[in-house]
Amino acid sequence: MSSLPRFEYRVIAYDIPDDKRRTKLLQMLKGFGLHVQFSVFEVKLEPMQLLRLKNEIEKIMDPDEDCVVLYPLNEQLVEKVERLGVVKHQTFDDFLVI
Numbered sequence: 001m002s003s004l005p006r007f008e009y010r011v012i013a014y015d016i017p018d019d020k021r022r023t024k025l026l027q028m029l030k031g032f033g034l035h036v037q038f039s040v041f042e043v044k045l046e047p048m049q050l051l052r053l054k055n056e057i058e059k060i061m062d063p064d065e066d067c068v069v070l071y072p073l074n075e076q077l078v079e080k081v082e083r084l085g086v087v088k089h090q091t092f093d094d095f096l097v098i
Helices: 019-030 047-060 075-079
Strands: 008-015 033-037 040-045 067-073
Touching: 008 019, 008 047, 008 075, 019 033, 019 047, 040 047, 067 075
Parallel strands: none
Antiparallel strands: 008 040, 008 067, 033 040
């Protein structure tokens, strides 16, 4: 019997042309993870939290105009992430998603 992973890692990238929706998505995502670039976040969530995040994204975005991509990472790949240049000094431990 396989168990579900305790946490799921995702890199979220988005392209939203509407300022209002983009700002709303940005503010919502700040509560879920690390804001690493203008339109890129990294999140570490339990499976149910990830479902909730996807539901929140779908409520905000317009599927006919917007694009949001969630790239999966496993824990081994997260440990190999390389950051060059200006790096924000946040960690996943800085967030508590309720």
